[in-house]
Amino acid sequence: MSDCTSHTSEANASIGRMSRPEAFTQNIDVSTLVDSDGGLIDRSIYTETSIYAQEQRRIFARSWLFLAHTSQFKKPGDFFTTFMGEDPIIVTMDKTKTIRAYLNSCRHRGVRLCRADAGATKMFTCTYHGWSFDLAGALQSVPNEKAYPEDFDRKQWGLIEVPNVQSYKGLIFGNWDKDAQSLEENLGDMRYYMDAMLDRDPEGTEVMGGVMKWTLEGNWKLAAEQFATDWYHVNMSHASALMVLSPTGRGPKAEIAATPGRQFGSENGHGAGFPTHPKSRFDARPVHEYYDYEALRERLGDAAVEGPMTTGHATVFPNFSYLPVNGSIRVWHPKGPDKMEVWAWVLVDKSMPDEVKDAQRLYNLRTFGPSGIFEADDGENWSEIQAISHGFVTNNVPLNFQMGIGSERNDGTYPGQTSELYSDAAGRAFYRHWSKQMNTPAWHERTEQA
Amino acid sequence: MTEEVVVDQLVDAELAYKIQQFYFREAEMLDDGHFADWLEIFEEDLFYFAPLRTNRLRRQAALSIGREGEAAYFDETKESLAWRIRRYDSGMAWAEDPPSRTRHLISNVTARWASPTELRVRSAFLVYRNRLQTETDIYSGGRTDIIRVREDGSFGVARREILFDINVLMAKNLSTFF
Numbered sequence: 334m335s336d337c338t339s340h341t342s343e344a345n346a347s348i349g350r351m352s353r354p355e356a357f358t359q360n361i362d363v364s365t366l367v368d369s370d371g372g373l374i375d376r377s378i379y380t381e382t383s384i385y386a387q388e389q390r391r392i393f394a395r396s397w398l399f400l401a402h403t404s405q406f407k408k409p410g411d412f413f414t415t416f417m418g419e420d421p422i423i424v425t426m427d428k429t430k431t432i433r434a435y436l437n438s439c440r441h442r443g444v445r446l447c448r449a450d451a452g453a454t455k456m457f458t459c460t461y462h463g464w465s466f467d468l469a470g471a472l473q474s475v476p477n478e479k480a481y482p483e484d485f486d487r488k489q490w491g492l493i494e495v496p497n498v499q500s501y502k503g504l505i506f507g508n509w510d511k512d513a514q515s516l517e518e519n520l521g522d523m524r525y526y527m528d529a530m531l532d533r534d535p536e537g538t539e540v541m542g543g544v545m546k547w548t549l550e551g552n553w554k555l556a557a558e559q560f561a562t563d564w565y566h567v568n569m570s571h572a573s574a575l576m577v578l579s580p581t582g583r584g585p586k587a588e589i590a591a592t593p594g595r596q597f598g599s600e601n602g603h604g605a606g607f608p609t610h611p612k613s614r615f616d617a618r619p620v621h622e623y624y625d626y627e628a629l630r631e632r633l634g635d636a637a638v639e640g641p642m643t644t645g646h647a648t649v650f651p652n653f654s655y656l657p658v659n660g661s662i663r664v665w666h667p668k669g670p671d672k673m674e675v676w677a678w679v680l681v682d683k684s685m686p687d688e689v690k691d692a693q694r695l696y697n698l699r700t701f702g703p704s705g706i707f708e709a710d711d712g713e714n715w716s717e718i719q720a721i722s723h724g725f726v727t728n729n730v731p732l733n734f735q736m737g738i739g740s741e742r743n744d745g746t747y748p749g750q751t752s753e754l755y756s757d758a759a760g761r762a763f764y765r766h767w768s769k770q771m772n773t774p775a776w777h778e779r780t781e782q783a
Numbered sequence: 784m785t786e787e788v789v790v791d792q793l794v795d796a797e798l799a800y801k802i803q804q805f806y807f808r809e810a811e812m813l814d815d816g817h818f819a820d821w822l823e824i825f826e827e828d829l830f831y832f833a834p835l836r837t838n839r840l841r842r843q844a845a846l847s848i849g850r851e852g853e854a855a856y857f858d859e860t861k862e863s864l865a866w867r868i869r870r871y872d873s874g875m876a877w878a879e880d881p882p883s884r885t886r887h888l889i890s891n892v893t894a895r896w897a898s899p900t901e902l903r904v905r906s907a908f909l910v911y912r913n914r915l916q917t918e919t920d921i922y923s924g925g926r927t928d929i930i931r932v933r934e935d936g937s938f939g940v941a942r943r944e945i946l947f948d949i950n951v952l953m954a955k956n957l958s959t960f961f
Contacts, residue, residue: 449839547953704956710876
C-alpha cells in the first residue's frame with residue numbers, strides 16, 4: 334500500500350450567473366518588495382492589508398496546506414476542524430475510509446457547520462435551518478424542501494470540497510487547486526529532510542492527544558521564515574533555555590554553539606537547517622537512549638542521522654513547520670496581517686514504548702508548547718517586530734537576509750541546494766517562491782476564453 | 784490532627800481561613816516575582832497539570848478536558864518547575880525581560896477533607912498580566928489542589944490541576960505560574 338493517498342473531486346461553487354467584479358481582486362506587483370538575490374525584504378509585506386488579502390488568493394488558495402495527521406482519524410465519521418488560510422475546514426474520514434476535507438460553512442446561509450474541534454459523527458447538520466450533509470459532503474436533507482423551485486437539485490448544494498487531499502508519511506495536506514503539482518513532487522528534495530523525522534520507524538508516526546493553540550501578534554511569515562532558515566537566532570534568543578538544558582548549567586560549550594551544519598532551501602519555498610556536529614543533540618534522554626542509531630543509519634543513511642535527524646528546524650511552504658528534536662509539528666494560521674494563531678501537535682514514533690513517547694511529549698511541551706522555555710522567547714521577538722512595524726519610516730526600512738549570499742551549492746552529501754547552517758539561504762528561497770506565487774495568477778483567476 | 788475528619792466535608796472556619804491566607808501569600812510571592820520561594824509551597828512528589836480544553840459536541844463533552852498523557856499547557860514536576868524558574872534567573876530570559884506586571888486574584892475557595900491528612904481545595908483565579916507598553920492578558924481559570932496537612936499544621940501542595948477557561952490561549956505565552 335502506498336503511503337500517499339489521493340482523492341480529487343470538483344468544487345461546485347459556481348452556480349447560476351454569479352461572478353465577482355475585478356475591483357475585489359486588484360493585485361499588487363510585489364517584485365520590488367522582495368530582493369531574493371540581494372537579500373532585502375520590504376517590511377510592508379508583513380503589514381499591508383492588500384498584500385495579506387492577495388496572499389489568501391495566491392498563496393493559501395493554491396499551496397499544499399497541512400490539515401491534520403492520519404492518526405487523528407481511526408474510523409468513518411471521525412472529524413477534525415481547522416483552517417486553510419482563513420477558510421474554515423472540516424477534515425473527516427468517509428465511509429470508504431478516505432480522508433476528505435470540506436469548507437466548514439453551510440451551503441444555505443453560510444453558518445459554520447461544525448463547531449466542535451474534533452469528534453465523531455454520521456452527519457454534519459446545520460444548527461440554523463437544519464440542512465444536513467453526510468460524510469461524503471452530499472446534502473442529504475433539507476427541511477421543507479417542497480417549497481424550493483422545481484429545478485432545485487440537492488446534488489448542486491453539497492459541501493464545497495477541497496479538491497486535492499494527499500498525504501505524505503502520515504501528514505495530510507490539502508490544496509484548493511485540483512491541478513496542483515502532486516504533494517510529493519512539490520516537496521521534492523524536502524522529503525529527504527522530512528524523512529529524518531517521519532521515517533525513523535517502519536511503523537511510522539502518530540500524534541499524542543490534543544492540539545496546543547495560542548495567539549500571537551506577528552505576521553505568519555515571521556514564524557514560517559524563521560523555521561525555514563534561522564539557526565542564527567538560537568544562541569542569542571534561546572540563551573536562557575540552552576543554559577538550563579546544558580549539563581553544566583552554564584550553556585552549551587563553544588564548540589557546540591559554533592557547530593557546523595547545512596541549510597536546505599527549495600525552489601518551492603521549503604527550508605530546513607540542521608547542525609552536523611555529532612554532539613549537538615538536545616533531545617530528551619530517554620528518546621536518545623531508545624534509538625538504535627546503527628539501525629537508523631541503515632534506514633536513513635549516515636548523513637541524515639548526523640544531520641537533519643538532530644536538532645534542526647524546517648518549514649514546508651507556506652505555513653507548516655516542525656522540529657525533529659522533539660516532534661513539534663505546527664501550523665502558523667494567518668489571522669490578519671498582524672496576527673497569527675499557532676497550532677502545535679506532539680508527534681512520536683508509533684513503535685516507541687509508552688515511557689519514551691511520554692518523555693518526548695513532556696520535552697515537547699516544556700520547550701516548545703505555549704509555556705515552553707524556547708517558544709516564549711521566539712514569540713516575544715515576533716511580536717516585537719510586528720508591534721513597531723506600522724511606523725511610516727520604520728516600515729520603509731528594508732530587512733536584511735544577506736547571510737551566506739552565494740553560498741548555495743550542491744555539496745554532494747545533502748540533496749538539493751544547501752548553504753551553511755548559519756545562513757539566510759532558505760529564507761531567500763522562501764521569499765523568492767512567495768514573490769513568484771504572489772505575481773502569478775492562481776487557478777481561480779484563469780478566465781475562460783470567450 | 785485531633786478533630787474528627789469526615790471525608791468530603793468542608794473544613795471548619797479556622798482551617799478555611801488558614802488555607803485562604805496560604806493562597807493569598809502564594810499570590811503575593813508570584814506577583815512579587817519570588818518564584819524560588821513560591822516553589823517551596825509544593826511537595827517533592829508534585830504533579831502540576833494544566834490540560835487543554837477543546838470544543839466538543841455535548842454528547843462527547845467528556846472529552847472536552849484533555850487527559851493525562853496528552854498535550855497540555857503544563858505537565859510538570861517540582862524539578863521541571865525549578866528548571867523554568869532557573870531560566871528567569873539566567874538574566875537572558877528575554878520574554879520576561881523587562882518583567883511583566885502581574886496580579887493573581889484568588890477566590891471561591893472551598894476546602895474539603897480528602898483523607899485524614901489531605902485536603903481537596905478548589906479555587907478560582909483571575910490573573911492580569913500587563914507587559915511592556917500596552918500588552919495586556921487576562922487568564923481566568925480554576926484550580927483543584929491536593930494539599931497535605933503536615934504534622935506541624937503547615938501545608939504542602941502535592942497536586943494541582945489548573946483548568947484555564949479557554950480554547951485557544953488568548954496570549955502569546957504562559958510565562959507566569961498559576
